[in-house]
Amino acid sequence: MCGIVGYAGTSSRSAEHGALDVLIEGLRRLEYRGYDSAGVAVVADGAIHSRKKAGKLVNLENQIAEAPLPDSLTGIGHTRWATHGGPSDQNAHPHLADGGKLAMIHNGIIENFAEIKATLVAEGVEFLSDTDTEVAAALLGKMYSSEAEGDLTRAMQLAVNKLEGAFTLLAVHQDHPGVVVAARRNSPLVLGLGEGENFLGSDVSGFIDFTRRAVELGQDQIVTITPESHSIIGFDGEPAEGREFSVDWDAASAEKGGFPSFMEKEIHDQPAAVADTLLGRSDAEGKLTLDELRIDPEKLAKITKIVVLACGTSAYAGSVAKYAIESWCRIPVEVELSHEFRYREPIVDKNTLIVSISQSGETMDTLMAVRYAKEQGAKTLSICNTNGSTIPRESDAVLYTHAGPEIAVASTKAFLAQITATYLLGLYLAQLRGNLFSGQIKDILADLGKIPSKIQDILDRDNEIKDLARSMADASSVLFLGRHVGYPVAMEGALKLKEIAYIHAEGFAAGELKHGPIALIDDGQPVFVVVPSPRGRDSLHSKVVSNIQEVRARGANTLVIAEEGDVDVREYAEFVFYVPETPTLLMPLLATVPLQIFACELATAKGYDVDQPRNLAKSVTVE
Ligand code: AGP
Numbered sequence: 117m118c119g120i121v122g123y124a125g126t127s128s129r130s131a132e133h134g135a136l137d138v139l140i141e142g143l144r145r146l147e148y149r150g151y152d153s154a155g156v157a158v159v160a161d162g163a164i165h166s167r168k169k170a171g172k173l174v175n176l177e178n179q180i181a182e183a184p185l186p187d188s189l190t191g192i193g194h195t196r197w198a199t200h201g202g203p204s205d206q207n208a209h210p211h212l213a214d215g216g217k218l219a220m221i222h223n224g225i226i227e228n229f230a231e232i233k234a235t236l237v238a239e240g241v242e243f244l245s246d247t248d249t250e251v252a253a254a255l256l257g258k259m260y261s262s263e264a265e266g267d268l269t270r271a272m273q274l275a276v277n278k279l280e281g282a283f284t285l286l287a288v289h290q291d292h293p294g295v296v297v298a299a300r301r302n303s304p305l306v307l308g309l310g311e312g313e314n315f316l317g318s319d320v321s322g323f324i325d326f327t328r329r330a331v332e333l334g335q336d337q338i339v340t341i342t343p344e345s346h347s348i349i350g351f352d353g354e355p356a357e358g359r360e361f362s363v364d365w366d367a368a369s370a371e372k373g374g375f376p377s378f379m380e381k382e383i384h385d386q387p388a389a390v391a392d393t394l395l396g397r398s399d400a401e402g403k404l405t406l407d408e409l410r411i412d413p414e415k416l417a418k419i420t421k422i423v424v425l426a427c428g429t430s431a432y433a434g435s436v437a438k439y440a441i442e443s444w445c446r447i448p449v450e451v452e453l454s455h456e457f458r459y460r461e462p463i464v465d466k467n468t469l470i471v472s473i474s475q476s477g478e479t480m481d482t483l484m485a486v487r488y489a490k491e492q493g494a495k496t497l498s499i500c501n502t503n504g505s506t507i508p509r510e511s512d513a514v515l516y517t518h519a520g521p522e523i524a525v526a527s528t529k530a531f532l533a534q535i536t537a538t539y540l541l542g543l544y545l546a547q548l549r550g551n552l553f554s555g556q557i558k559d560i561l562a563d564l565g566k567i568p569s570k571i572q573d574i575l576d577r578d579n580e581i582k583d584l585a586r587s588m589a590d591a592s593s594v595l596f597l598g599r600h601v602g603y604p605v606a607m608e609g610a611l612k613l614k615e616i617a618y619i620h621a622e623g624f625a626a627g628e629l630k631h632g633p634i635a636l637i638d639d640g641q642p643v644f645v646v647v648p649s650p651r652g653r654d655s656l657h658s659k660v661v662s663n664i665q666e667v668r669a670r671g672a673n674t675l676v677i678a679e680e681g682d683v684d685v686r687e688y689a690e691f692v693f694y695v696p697e698t699p700t701l702l703m704p705l706l707a708t709v710p711l712q713i714f715a716c717e718l719a720t721a722k723g724y725d726v727d728q729p730r731n732l733a734k735s736v737t738v739e
Contacts, residue, residue, distance in 0.1 A: 118209075118223035118737075119146030119195035120305070121323070122286045122296040122316030126189060126343040133326075136185055138315070139193030142322040143173055148378065148523035148727065149318065149734045151195035152203035156180075157210040157219035158188035159293045164219045168194075168208035189343070190294050192286045194221035197733050200229070201246030211250040214257030220287045222249035223318060224303040225738050227281035252279060256287055269340045269349070272297045276338065276351055282480065282737065286316060299338045299351070303737055304478050304505065307331040307339055307346055307358060314341040319502065320363045321521060331358035332504035361504060379524035379616070379726045383712050384575055387568035389529040390705060392518035393536040394564055402558025404544040410513040411495055417548045419469040419495070423462070424451040425485045426473035427736070429527040429611060430534060433499075434473050435604035436704045437538030443701060444546040444560075454485035455739070464494040471541065472498045475522055475530035476735035477505025484739065486511060499537045501530050515541060524727045525734045526615045528712050531608065532571075532705055539564060539702070563698060567705050570696040574709045581693055581710045584675065585717035588642060594619060595636065595643045596711070597626040597667075599660050602646035605704045609644055609711030616726045617719035626663040639671035644714075646707050647678040647685055652700035657682075664688045677707050 121142030123135045133141075139156045154176040155168025165185050169175040173195070194209035201207040210219040226232075229248035232255055237243070241254050256275040264271035268289050276285070282302035288295070298305055298316050308315030308323035308330050315323035316339070320330050333339055336351040337358070350356045375381035398404045409416070422441060424434035431453055438449040452462070454472070458481075464470065470489040474482050477500040486496050486507060498511035501519050508514035517533035543560060546552040552560075588594075594613055598606035607623035614621050624633045626645070637643070645664050650657045665688055668674050676689040680697055695706040719726045 118197050118318070119143055119149045119151060119322065120221055120223055120284055120286055120316065120318045121146065121193040122191070122298060122341065123313070124190050124294055124296050124341045124343050125313035135188040135191035136180070138323070138326060139191050140173070140177065141325055142315070142317060143193045143195050145321040145324060146195055146318055147173065148321070148525065149195065149197070151197050153196045153205070153208035154194065155196070155208045155210050155221070156185070156191055156193040157288060158185055158191035159288050159290055160186040160188035162290055162293075164212065164216060164288065164290050166210050166212060166219055168205060168210065170203050170205050170208060190288055190296060192219060192221050192288055192296060200225070200248045207245045207247050209249055211245060211247065211253040213250070213253035214260060214289070217290045218253065218257050218260065218287060220249060220253035220256060220285060222252060223284045223737065224282035226252055226279050226283055228279065232278065252283070252285060253287070255279075260289065266291065268292050268295060268297050269338060272299050272338050273349065273351060273353055276301065284318065294342050295340060297338065297340045300333055301336050301351075302480070302483070302506070305333050305339075306504065307333060307341065309346070309360075313343050314346055316341065324363060328363045329360065330363050330504070331360050332509070333358045335506075359504070376720070377524065377716070377726045379526055379528060379716050382522055382524055382529045383709070383716060385520065385529045386532050386709065387571045387575070389517070389519035389533045390536050390571065391568040392520075393533045394540070395518065397540055398561050402554060402561050404540065404547055404557070406515060406540065406544050408514055408516070409497070409544070411497065413548055415495065416469070416545065418467060419447065420467040422447055422449045422469045422471055423457070423464060423489070423494075424449060424471045424473060425454045425457055425482055425489070427454050427479055427481055429531050429608060430473040430475060432604040432608045432611070433531055433534035433538060434471070435607070436535050436601055437471070437542065439601045440539055440701045441542035441545065444542045445549060445551050447545065454479070454482040458485045458488045464489050464492045466493045466495070468494040470494045470496045471538070472496065472507055472511065473534050473538070474498070474507050475501045475527055475534070477502040477507040478735045478737050479507070480737050480739050483507050483510070497541070499534055499541070501533060525729055525732045526612055526715070526726070531708065535704055536564065560699070563702055567698065567702065570698060570706055571709055573696055574706060578713050581713045582717040584691055585714045586721045589718055589721040591619060591642055593641065594621045595633070595641065596621065596623040596646070597629065597643060597660075597663060598623070598646035599626045600648060600656055601701060601704050602648055602660070602707065605646045605707045605711070606644070608708055609646075609715070612712055612715035613718070615732060616715055616724060616729045617722060618724070618730070619718070626660055629663055629666060634666065634670065637667050637670040637672050641672045642675060643667050643672040644675045644677065644711065647676055647682065649679045649697065649700050649703065650682050650684065651679075651697070656700075661685060661688065677710055679703075
């Protein structure tokens with residue numbers, strides 16, 4: 117998804133860095149969002165100077181090396197993920213308007229751009245790209261030179277009131293050196309406050325190298341920054357305020373930490389991600405104190421149904437949550453993909469608790485589903501990893517995961533942190549409703565507390581699974597089977613492999629095999645099987661062992677994830693990776709890890725960029 121950076125600085129700071137340095141550094145930090153082109157515009161010598169190029173940031177840097185930009189203290193920078201118009205130099209941002217005096221960048225989709233474009237074309241405006249952004253830029257230019265009489269903030273206000281859809285817009289104008297004006301609706305934007313310089317970013321990564329003071333902007337707000345000031349108004353022109361917070365992610369934690377990729381680093385961050393998510397949420401007696409929940413406990417105790425809304429990996433975290441919450445709280449839990457939920461007239465009411473799960477907090481499908489549920493009167497709770505993002509802000513309550521910034525497009529540590537947070541929520545509800553005795557909750561929390569060191573144990577043996585992955589670099593299809601909580605783990609294992617290794621992979625409920633998927637099994641077909649604990653539910657283990665035998669009898673190459681001490685599976689498996697013992701419901705926090713390592717290593721062996729897989733964006737902020 118597009119990355120956005122804005123900067124206004126003073127000459128006292130320019131000795132340290134000019135606008136271009138800040139913009140390029142910010143765009144580099146935002147690369148994780150996924151993009152197909154990049155561009156910058158700076159204001160200098162009474163003019164706008166812009167460079168933009170399809171492809172990676174290095175292409176833009178090469179272009180600037182060939183045609184240097186003048187020194188400047190004001191500018192905007194953009195990484196584009198194509199929506200309207202393919203990835204090309206021409207469609208890359210910034211887009212110019214008002215005879216080249218104004219430059220604009222944009223994240224989101226302007227739904228009524230065709231209509232506005234037709235009017236502007238009829239008035240003689242010419243367009244150079246296929247983008248909706250150029251239309252917004254032209255509209256801003258028109259407002260600036262007509263009704264706003266040269267006031268850039270006023271022009272932005274007039275323009276955004278004519279736009280429909282989701283957008284973050286940033287603009288600079290040659291008549292206003294030292295000023296960047298930005299607006300947001302349904303799309304992320306954060307302000308960074310410096311000394312004699314101010315910043316704008318899609319998220320704090322855009323300026324994390326320069327300041328830790330940030331301001332979260334509200335929906336439908338316009339912010340104008342200069343080196344010394346910032347002012348916020350609503351789309352209605354009324355003064356407004358953002359919420360200041362300090363960024364506790366340091367720049368180093370957003371680096372790779374010595375690993376070859378962010379993904380590998382993030383896989384290794386998982387003991388801390390789980391531990392940090394558990395931190396401070398229960399007392400010594402095992403009583404959960406989720407203060408940030410902000411929903412009246414009496415109302416929470418009365419809910420009759422939970423609906424989990426999420427997409428992709430986050431939805432698999434929701435599927436794990438279903439098993440745990442239903443078991444602990446005896447409340448029915450439905451798990452639904454956000455984009456399916458919203459368009460099928462779902463039945464929710466004031467006794468329904470909507471639990472949205474999102475790493476970014478900006479996934480448009482989930483945001484829209486949450487809004488819809490709210491309109492129906494449901495209570496909304498967000499499980500989210502990104503402080504200040506839109507979904508938690510618009511929800512009645514929030515339970516933040518503390519995984520830290522997740523840079524790799526393929527989610528790993530956020531997944532484990534999400535599962536951990538759903539366990540906390542389930543135990544809290546069980547405590548409120550009296551479904552579990554306090555001693556039981558305490559025991560489960562104690563088991564959860566042991567998970568980080570158990571993940572570390574798996575990571576310390578990662579070579580076992582890496583060797584397997586390298587030996588399978590030529591595989592063209594891998595299947596994943598699991599039952600009970602092993603089923604979403606299988607789905608997640610398959611998704612990881614698809615996303616970063618571009619290998620056909622599918623996850624199945626093992627019990628479904630005989631109803632169709634077993635026809636896929638052929639000589640040598642690799643099949644991962646997530647085997648439940650032999651100490652768990654009576655028949656679950658033996659049923660899965662039978663499934664292994666069924667696929668093996670048809671020629672499958674069986675690769676098993678089993679619990680330490682499960683010697684029975686050995687004779688049916690070509691390969692076994694053991695994970696430490698843990699109660700069945702908590703097993704996904706361990707069994708997922710070897711599958712993440714497998715996908716990461718196999719994709720690396722194939723020479724792929726595991727952090728930025730093709731066609732994917734980290735945060736999907738369009739529907
Ligand atoms: C995970 O590896 C994917 N990149 C993707 O499925 C992701 O989980 C999904 O888009 C949801 O994102 P969110 O958690 O930020 O809402």
